[in-house]
Amino acid sequence: MDFILSEEHKMLRTTVRDLAVKKFAPMADELDRRQEFAWDNFKAMSELGLTGIGIPGEYGGSDGGELSVAVAVEEIAWACAATADILDTHLCLCTKPIYTFGNEEQRKKFLPPLIKGEKVGGFAITESEAGSDIAAVKATAVRDGNSYILNGTKIFMTNGDVAGTAIVFANIPELGSRGMTAFIVEDGTPGFTKGKKYDKLGMRAATNADFIFEDCRVPVENRLGEEGKGMRICLAILDHGRIGIAAQTLGITRAVLERSIEYSKQRIQFGAPISQNQAISWMLTDMAAQLEAARLLTHKTAFLADQGEPFTVYAAMAKLTASELCMKAATQGIQIFGGYGYMMDSPMQRYFRDAKLTTIYEGTSEVQRMVISRSLLR
Ligand SMILES: Cc1cc2nc3c(=O)[nH]c(=O)nc-3n(C[C@H](O)[C@H](O)[C@H](O)COP(=O)(O)OP(=O)(O)OC[C@H]3O[C@@H](n4cnc5c(N)ncnc54)[C@H](O)[C@@H]3O)c2cc1C
Numbered sequence: 001m002d003f004i005l006s007e008e009h010k011m012l013r014t015t016v017r018d019l020a021v022k023k024f025a026p027m028a029d030e031l032d033r034r035q036e037f038a039w040d041n042f043k044a045m046s047e048l049g050l051t052g053i054g055i056p057g058e059y060g061g062s063d064g065g066e067l068s069v070a071v072a073v074e075e076i077a078w079a080c081a082a083t084a085d086i087l088d089t090h091l092c093l094c095t096k097p098i099y100t101f102g103n104e105e106q107r108k109k110f111l112p113p114l115i116k117g118e119k120v121g122g123f124a125i126t127e128s129e130a131g132s133d134i135a136a137v138k139a140t141a142v143r144d145g146n147s148y149i150l151n152g153t154k155i156f157m158t159n160g161d162v163a164g165t166a167i168v169f170a171n172i173p174e175l176g177s178r179g180m181t182a183f184i185v186e187d188g189t190p191g192f193t194k195g196k197k198y199d200k201l202g203m204r205a206a207t208n209a210d211f212i213f214e215d216c217r218v219p220v221e222n223r224l225g226e227e228g229k230g231m232r233i234c235l236a237i238l239d240h241g242r243i244g245i246a247a248q249t250l251g252i253t254r255a256v257l258e259r260s261i262e263y264s265k266q267r268i269q270f271g272a273p274i275s276q277n278q279a280i281s282w283m284l285t286d287m288a289a290q291l292e293a294a295r296l297l298t299h300k301t302a303f304l305a306d307q308g309e310p311f312t313v314y315a316a317m318a319k320l321t322a323s324e325l326c327m328k329a330a331t332q333g334i335q336i337f338g339g340y341g342y343m344m345d346s347p348m349q350r351y352f353r354d355a356k357l358t359t360i361y362e363g364t365s366e367v368q369r370m371v372i373s374r375s376l377l378r
Pocket of ligand 1: 089123124125126130131132133155156157158159200208357360361362363364365366367
């Protein structure tokens with residue numbers, strides 16, 4: 001195993017960092033206040049080919065693998081975590097899964113507009129009674145000739161209000177508890193409507209809305225994978241998605257650390273910079289050491305995925321470790337900024353609000369612990 005990024009990954013990091021510094025960082029607070037989908041950032045990411053990472057060039061993708069996703073997402077999240085959230089959902093939860101689980105016709109039909117950024121991707125499993133317990137999904141898909149009729153409501157969908165293509169999970173009733181099946185559903189399909197847009201604590205430029213299916217007729221050719229294979233597909237998608245979330249947290253934590261170092265060196269109390277107090281400098285050193293550890297774990301997970309090795313438990317460990325660190329670092333960042341850290345015009349408050357989500361979505365920290373402990377105690 002090589003602990004140094006390849007020249008290709010270094011080049012990707014430099015290119016994405018440049019975009020993040022010049023375009024995403026200056027707008028991040030404004031986009032957060034507006035709480036509108038960050039269209040300009042989405043377009044910029046697609047122009048750079050980021051919406052096609054992990055997909056072969058013959059489909060219009062940019063090649064690369066999970067490590068490329070991790071490297072790019074960290075840089076974006078350093079500047080604007082909501083923009084990284086948009087990319088994660090679009091790429092890891094919709095576009096790449098269509099490549100991985102789709103047939104040739106589906107790849108040719110659905111991938112180009114997603115990769116070019118003409119359509120935004122979404123992913124819909126969660127319902128009001130099916131959160132951590134995804135097997136409790138109530139949405140149904142009943143076969144009728146050459147179509148399935150979908151009924152049900154999905155809540156909290158990231159990119160939901162703007163999604164043009166989404167992967168949606170529903171149960172085929174006659175298959176009983178093994179009926180979960182995945183479908184590709186396009187915006188504009190009769191019977192598919194978007195519900196209320198949410199007012200969120202953080203990640204506010206990645207907007208969320210409900211998906212409502214009322215006798216929504218989806219053609220059989222839009223079924224992703226076989227009937228009854230939806231649970232397996234969903235869990236596999238989430239394994240990959242968790243690498244993206246871990247990478248988001250690396251970017252947020254790095255931003256917190258950099259801002260905290262800057263501030264603690266210039267803030268004078270008792271006649272000296274507060275950084276000269278061990279209480280402060282040790283917070284910074286722990287943050288730096290743990291960030292490095294979380295990055296190693298995230299990159300190792302991405303490396304395993306790229307090698308085709310099993311990585312489910314590593315993905316859970318990476319997301320758990322990196323997101324819990326991120327929340328702790330963001331809390332300490334506010335502490336280091338003192339009273340100013342608590343004000344809405346300080347840089348820390350956005351990191352704190354954005355960080356919290358990373359311990360919740362794509363499986364809460366408790367769910368990651370369930371995945372890890374099951375494997376330990378098997
Ligand atoms: C901003 C945002 C964006 C999202 N985007 C999407 C999306 O794009 N697509 C999508 O499908 N979903 C999305 N979700 C849903 C998200 O994945 C769920 O919210 C998450 O999985 C938790 O489910 P829940 O909210 O129902 O919480 P619950 O499952 O009700 O959990 C509540 C609490 O109980 C704990 N808990 C539950 N079961 C156990 C257990 N067995 N042991 C220990 N503790 C337990 C949980 O860890 C949590 O702390 C999003 C959510 C948010 C907030």
